[in-house]
Amino acid sequence: MENRDNSRKSDCASTIYVGELSSKTLDSDLFRIFSSIGEVVRIKLNKRAEPQSSFAFVTFANEDDAERAVKEYNQYNLHRKNIRVAHVFDDPKKKEEANVIVKNLPPNFTTRDLIDTFNMFGKIISAKIATYPCGKSKNYGFVQFDKKKSAKLAIKHCSGVKIDGSEVIVDLYNQSARKKIEDQQAPLATFTNCFIKNFPPTITEDDLRKLLEQYGTVTSLFFPLKEDNKNTKGFAFANFETPEQAISAIENLHDKSIFEEFHNEDAVLTNRFYIQKAQKKQEREEELRKSFEQMSMNGHSFKKNLYVTNIPKFIEKEELLNIFKEFGSIISISIGIDAVNDQKKYAYICYSTPDEAFIAIEKGNEIFIDGNKLHVVYFKNKSERIREKLTHNVGFNSSLPFIYNPSVKPSPNSSHTFDQSVFSGHESPISLQDQLHEFVLASANTFKHQWENLGVSSPEEFADKITKVLCTHPEDEIKRMINLNIILNQSIATTIEENEFSSETKIN
Template identity: 30%
Template sequence: MTTTFSSSSLYVGDLHPDVSESHLFEVFNQVGPVANLRICRDNTTRRSLSYAYINYHNSTDAERALDTLNNTPIKGKACRIMWSQRDPSLRKSGIGNIFIKNLDKTVDHKALYDTFSAFGNILSCKVVTDETNTSKGFGFVHYESQESAEKAIAKVNGMMINNQKVFVGPFKSSKERGATQEVKYTNVFIKNLSEDVSEQQLTDLLQAHGKITNLCIMTDEKGKSKGFGFANFEHADAAKGAVENENGKMFSGKVIYVGRAQKKLEREAELKHKFETKYQGVNLYIKNLDDSIDSDKLRATFSAYGTITSSKVMRDDKGSSSKGFGFVCYSTPDEASKAVAEMHGRMVGSKPLYVAFAQRKDVRRAQLEAQHTKFKSSRMPVQSIYPPTGPIFYPPAGMPVVYPQMIPRPPRAGWNGPVPQQGQYPPMQGQYPIRNPRGGVPPTGNHRNQPRPRPDGQQPAAQQPIAQQLIAEPQAVQPEVTLATVQSMPREQQNSFLGELLYPLIHASQPDLSGKITGMLLDSLTVEELFTLYQRTELLADKIKEALDVLTNNTNETPEQQ
């Protein structure tokens, strides 16, 4: 192959997700010395995006790799190699780019390349495949020049390739195709129907626009209408006419919706796009709601910060009780941002609110996976976070030490002394150590020099503001721990204290993974969120489940992924 490229950088696409940098280096270093390579990964989850960039020391080796390794299977999947184009305008301009459809399923990247390489230098060549690596019957070829592309269109369009007549034409972006090509359909979806509307009545309404081949109203197991149905027209123009003329009209006492019927995946993609474009930055998620807060009270609480387009408190299946969370949607991002800044952590009723921008479940999951990946890549292993026996942490002078009432700690074997009371510093000889959630180690120096309780049982003056709230005398009743109490602690002590509260709750349901899960939550959530989990066990159970899903998926990864 002759080429005008003098670059030594290659793009390698269609990689198997399990391919690692070391594996890729072994394959491409056989051709010539590789200067460096990089597999591109998702910024959040760090999973492979299935493409990479490889730099050779000289362009000759890069050209040899393109000629000899293109379409070579790596981990069972053929890779696709092209010259790296750093200028995105060349890729997006459409110059020299052609589209081929109606390809036989047996035509792969290599066969497509061999067919079209006769007309000029190819920068990129691809047959589009599904998740099972089966051809979808179309592909793309990007030539170095527009002249080569026009020659390929003139020669190959309408020809037979593997006994199938193919179409070859200029490549058009989805926006260009959408502007010139109208989606045609015959199946129509109708919803918001009155329960007493029959199929015959719906047929009488819609058949004025054209012949209907099939119509049904969906019903439950008792034969009661679910309020929606479908109608299939013989011609697309009739379906289009029904949508344009009947949508939004009053029918049997209700305003009905009439639109093009969509597959589930298409509806989900449309809803996802709608959320990302319409609601991103204006929709807020509020949790830790008092049971007395309903949708109207939620709207009234947040109305001071702007125009609210919708508000809702989520309720259980029976609608009788609140689930403790809800949503508020503003008309502008500025209003939503102000509400987050002003309302997060504020006491409403008997509880402090958690207020943040709403996120899709997959985004929240990705963030949790990112936290787990961060743990795995750090020097300190995850297992060191809240293990059954952890590193001893001796606090610096002036820092009060607290033990929540709910966590009884039996004395270690061989120690016959009295059990320390809550609020006292760890006794000498290493008894009753505080676990450090960050995996810290004891500071240098003699821990015996740390301040000790006075003979009268009172703490030194510097410790009293917090100690008075949390440290009880022997046999005394421990005061209730509140969010304000935790927030009044030094920042470096807050996570340690919250970890001591959450660890036994997590250990009760997941004794083998309680250390990992506690560490993941401490590193990914705010103090307010952690305290809310301590208060609401049902929310903690949801977080534990999310963490277990992440840990399970990472356990199923290959060693190369890890």
């Protein structure tokens, strides 16, 4: 066991990571470049479609050559892209402890500038300025040191320092910090209008304006009241003078317990204050679609577990971890030999959040390893697999709703074959509206936190109102809602959103 650990550490020390590669880059290009340093033992190129960057792992015969390759070829221009060359860590925890994020950088700050600024604190393994697909800087970057001590020194001496007039902030890097920044800055931080909710019903327009104006000039504030003209409808829109002010308000107020002093027996807030970029209907629908795509059909539980197949046999656990940790924080990973094809492996990967798992599916299916395209899907438990198998065996027609009719008995010789007339919408004793109402009723408690905004107080009232609106949709859409819980819940959520944002579509 000790010899195996020593061998793995030796492999890591002599292996380098090569990132930011063009899709045009080939194994032969990498061999030509790095064989000029020393003997190259192995190259694993992982190609991804543009605009995603490809990456590779290059293993040398000895550690000294790997060290030289990092020094000489980091930021080398290959196929019009500056490649990133870094050491491979054998202990991911050490990497996290020595990785810093540098925020509020000047727009013209480059990766080379980042290296030159921070190399005084210790050995830099890698550095990178985050950019948009167009190449424009996102005004933050990352510096990976080899030691935790160097990262602490950089944080101590550089946070608050001005670079070209910009006061930079240096923190230890983590996935949530990066996502927070990207959410605030997308797209290109050009918005000034914010949507606000989760505040007490007794708050006044002046109260909200005073809160927001701590972070900038509010040029307009839409603050609708209920018919009694006393209490708010529970949401508002605020427009700031500049994008920077809008971002500052979001950064300082979103997801915070702002109104604790307003809590009383009549109005208790269960949700934290919400302020985010105001979205158009199309943007909200797209966000909902992505959100519901991450749900399982059973219990609306979000999925974080993935199943990966078609992995080449030579790939080890650490190498797979290096590939998939690009998409988020991995809680656990296990790998095994495929029982059908012993030249391939499979893996189970658990991410810390559903968002990370969703990204891993979207991007992981674009990865090729040694000519093998990875297959990444959500992991399904035994009951889900059995249910899918049974559905497939009985020849279920997914374009029509399933209706159980106790008066119809299967023939002894039917061999799982159903009479298609049972599924005919015209012959069914239950109308589509009745079926839809039953399914909406079953989902009512999922949206219980929004009942008050709709003016309902029970699942039955909720189902009556929502079904009335959904029945205005085309028949084929209604059938899809009945067949797929994801589609139904997406439609319900969209209907509620439209009711919140538009008086023209108010649900009666």
